[in-house]
Amino acid sequence: MNNLYMPELALVEDIKEETSNIRTLTISLKSRKPFSVLPGQFVELTIFGYGEFPVSVSAVLGPTRDRLQTTIQRIGKVTKETANLSVGSTIGIRGPFGNGFPLAEMKGKNICIVTGGVGLAAVRYLINYIIENRDHYGKLQLLHGARTPGDLIYKDFLFNNEEAQEQGIEILLTVDQPDAGWEGHVGVVTELFKRTTLDPVNTMAVVCGPSIMMKFATQCLANMGFGDDQMLVSMERRMQCGMGMCGHCMVGQKRVCLDGPIFTYGSIKDALERAF
Ligand SMILES: Cc1cc2nc3c(=O)[nH]c(=O)nc-3n(C[C@H](O)[C@H](O)[C@H](O)COP(=O)(O)OP(=O)(O)OC[C@H]3O[C@@H](n4cnc5c(N)ncnc54)[C@H](O)[C@@H]3O)c2cc1C
Ligand code: FES
Structure with a gap:
């Protein structure tokens, strides 16, 4: 994720239903670039056609750190659209943002x-x-x-x-x-x-x-x-x-x-x- 202004295309690799209205998405960049994110930082996820929202990074996975997890509660206009995502869906991601834990x-x-x-x-x-x-x-x-x-x-x-x-x-x-x-x-x-x-x-x-x-x-x-x-x-x-x-x-x-x-x-x- 190089350009902080532009969402980069990402693929939903896996979805875990945590509760009736919370899902954990595992995503990777289509470019397969690694994620360089610190604990406590967040990203902006885009659901194309609806908008974007900030969400904490809850894990970075894999030996090459090319998969990232976020856990999303559906509470409003954009997050509720995450219910329609399935494995293989394309979303946008920009970031990481914020300071992270000291x-x-x-x-x-x-x-x-x-x-x-x-x-x-x-x-x-x-x-x-x-x-x-x-x-x-x-x-x-x-x-x-x-x-x-x-x-x-x-x-x-x-x-x-x-x-x-x-x-x-x-x-x-x-x-x-x-x-x-x-x-x-x-x-x-x-x-x-x-x-x-x-x-x-x-x-x-x-x-x-x-x-x-x-x-x-x-x-x-x-x-x-x-x-x-x-x-x-x-x-x-x-x-x-x-x-x-x-x-x-x-x-x-x-x-x-x-x-x-x-x-x-x-x-x-x-x-x-x-x-x-
Ligand atoms: C740094 C950061 C990290 C976050 N991490 C997570 C996370 O890991 N998992 C997760 O599920 N959510 C997280 N959130 C919250 C998430 O960004 C909001 O739930 C989301 O932006 C709501 O978008 P919406 O379009 O679905 O809701 P909207 O339709 O815009 O709003 C629905 C309702 O939620 C309230 N709301 C919207 N955004 C926020 C917000 N940022 N803070 C407080 N109330 C809000 C609105 O006032 C309204 O009542 C994080 C927010 C920030 C700023
Ligand atoms: S979201 Fe724009 S200044 Fe923080």
């Missing part, structure tokens, strides 16, 4: 990731990266919440206790409304803090999900002793250009597409509190 700063630290709903898609690549570089990071915790068990994405990963144990990942899940088969925790994601030990010393927290969840999660973490710069938030705003030119994605003085989407809580706190 991997160098996170190195050597324990990482606690707190996510809600499809917010998990924005950190999935980070989790893969930490697993691939396991020796460079301390304890890895994932606290994740969804509305119902049927709304959980990445079930293969979340419920694969063997992989989690092998990789030393602690995964805690909760749902707002259980179904008959759910034996796990019921309640909001912040209640999971009571079910684990979390030491702010040498730990960075990553929070990604609906605004209200980010508000309460950052408050809880602050109460536990996390400093403003020990909390990273991944922001989502309506976007157009994706590259800092149109001003559509401003939060206070920051352009989410260029200065973010990953911010330290400290750097965006005031603007965030106004937005909540």
